[in-house]
Amino acid sequence: MYNKFDYPELLISERKATNINSMVRLFRPKQWIKNIFVFLALLFSGNIIELSHVVNSCIGLILFCLISSSVYILNDLLDINADRIHPIKKFRPLASGAVSKVQALVLLIILCPISLVLSFWFNYNFAAVISVYFILNVLYTIKLKKIVIVDIMVISTGFVLRVISGYIVINEEISLWILLCIFFLTMFLGLNKRKQEIHTLNSNAKEHRKILNEYSVELINQILPIVASCSIIFYSFYTFQVSKNIWMVLTIPSVIYGMLRYQYLSLKSNVGENPEIVLVNDIPFIVNFVLLVFIAITIKFIKALPFAFS
Structure with missing residues (x-):
């Protein structure tokens, strides 16, 4: 049995592999799932089987993954000291020292221009x-994240921009009701994240995020029902007034269940700080989401109905 320490070349190879892995984690690929909001326009437009629209939406998704990773790197560079006192974020590549500031800066300088150039080439x-998404996030990182309520609204606006981009790449008319629904839905997610951060950090909350000093569990609990209700109401308006088929109302129960299930998991399993965990790990949530997509697609294919609501 050989000892790897007797073979310097093996140690060098391991270090390179570890460094590459850390750089990949710096892109936060697990959070790319947030960019599926680009596909909402494709789903609600009813053109989900049109190949050109699917291809354009996939390209839009990839480009949003690249630009969002640029934002994550910038955020980690500026928040490195705050992340080091967080029980989870301290393991991030920059905060843990697995990736140097110089390496992260080089990646940012390369990735951001490539993302923007490819985007202009595309559409x-x-x-x-x-x-706008990138500039808004730069402003958020520098200043806006320090303003109570505004910080959550900026995050929500980022998701709205994802949805808008989805409509643009398939050349479909943008639904105001869907945008309002997404805005309040993501405010709902953002407030749950703030509440979980307060629970996780306890007395260190102010040191990690000064803005957490402006929030309280009581305040968030009062706001959550408002934003959740607004999200459901605006989605319902969409199904009644904008969607091309009244049978889209059948998707409302799935939307309500998804929000209630997420709220349940936030309280029961403390997953509010990482919404992506719910999206990829909770079986009931995944089944409900698949059912929602299935119903929406099936309805779009129904050409003739036995009767219609007046």
Whole structure:
């Protein structure tokens, strides 16, 4: 049995592999799942089987993954000291020292321009949206995240921009009701995240995020029912007034269940700080989401109905 310490070349190879893995984690690929909001336009437009629309939506998704990773790297560079006192974020590549500041800066300088150039090459209107997204997140990282309530609204606006970009790449008319629904839905997620951060950090909350000093569990618990209700109401307006088929009302129960299930898991399993965990690990939530997509697609294919609501 050989000892790897007797073979310096093996140690060098291991270190390189570890460093590459850390750089990949710096992109936060697990959070790319947030960019599936680009596909909402494809789902609700009823053109989900049109190949050109699917391809354009996939390209939009990839470009949003690249630009969002640029934002994550920038955020980690600026928040490195705060992340080091967080029980979970201290293991991030920069906070843990697995990736140096110079390496992260080089990646940012390469990744961000590539994302923007490819976006302009793909679609000018899409590029405009993705540029606004990047600028908004830079402002968020520097200043806006320090303003109570505004910080959550900025995050929600980022998701709205994802949805808008999805409509742009398939050249479909944008639904205001869907945008309002997404805005309040993501505010719901963001507030749950703030509440979980308060629970997780306890007395260190202010040191990690000064803005957490402005929040309280009581305040968040009062706001959550408002934003959750707004999200459901605006989605219902969409199904009644904008969707091309009244049978879209059948998707409302799935939307309500998804929000209630997420709220349940936030309280029961403390997953509020990482919404992506719910999206990929909770079986009932995944089944409900698949059912929602199935119902929406099936309804779009129904050409003739035995009767209609007046």
